[in-house]
Amino acid sequence: MPAKPTIVLIPGACTEASCFDRLTPYLHDAGYETVAVSHPSANPPDPFAHTAETMALNVQNTYVQPLLDAGKDVLVYAYSSGGSQTGTNGPSWVKSEREREGQKGGVVGIVYHSCAPVPAGTDQLTFMGGAWPPFIKADVV
Numbered sequence: 001m002p003a004k005p006t007i008v009l010i011p012g013a014c015t016e017a018s019c020f021d022r023l024t025p026y027l028h029d030a031g032y033e034t035v036a037v038s039h040p041s042a043n044p045p046d047p048f049a050h051t052a053e054t055m056a057l058n059v060q061n062t063y064v065q066p067l068l069d070a071g072k073d074v075l076v077y078a079y080s081s082g083g084s085q086t087g088t089n090g091p092s093w094v095k096s097e098r099e100r101e102g103q104k105g106g107v108v109g110i111v112y113h114s115c116a117p118v119p120a121g122t123d124q125l126t127f128m129g130g131a132w133p134p135f136i137k138a139d140v141v
Contacts, residue, residue, distance in 0.1 A: 005073040005108050008063055009036040012080030013055065016042045037063050037082070052123040056085040064093060064107070071104035077111045084124045086110055 007027060009020045017036035024034045040058050041050040059082075067074050073095060078086050092098065095106025118127040125132065 003073070004032050005075040006033040006035060006067055007075045007077055008059075008067070009034060010059055010063075010076065010078045010082030010085060011037060011039070012082055013039060013041055015039060035063055035067065052081075052084055052125065056123075059085045068093060068098070068103075068105045068107075073105055074107045075109045075111070076107055077113065079113045081124065083112045084118050084127075 009017070009023070011017070011019050015038075017038040020034070020036045024036065027034050037059055039050070039055050041055055044050060064074060064076070074093070076086050093107040095108050098104070098106040118124055
């Protein structure tokens, strides 16, 4: 029987990994390894220093890619805007594609929870037509 995948828990924007502290014990009891993402946008000195791209690169480079480099299978759980960070334009994480290239491990599934998933290679703003709705004031502190 194959090993269970490692579950990468991606919260919404400006959220720390501790938001999953009540969930992870149940996953561990069921035999799953978990990795919870903390976004660089969570309590930064400069709230405008991070974009959807920097948050997606954080997920990719800090959390998912090291697991894939270790040959692990990964199940991504993306909550809210965390869903946008799984559709970024980067290397393919799909297990079947990695296997064709002789690589071990890969993403075996993505669970979107209350999110607006966007196509690979784009971000939420572009997907929404390039302009935020009028009730979002991005440059107002």
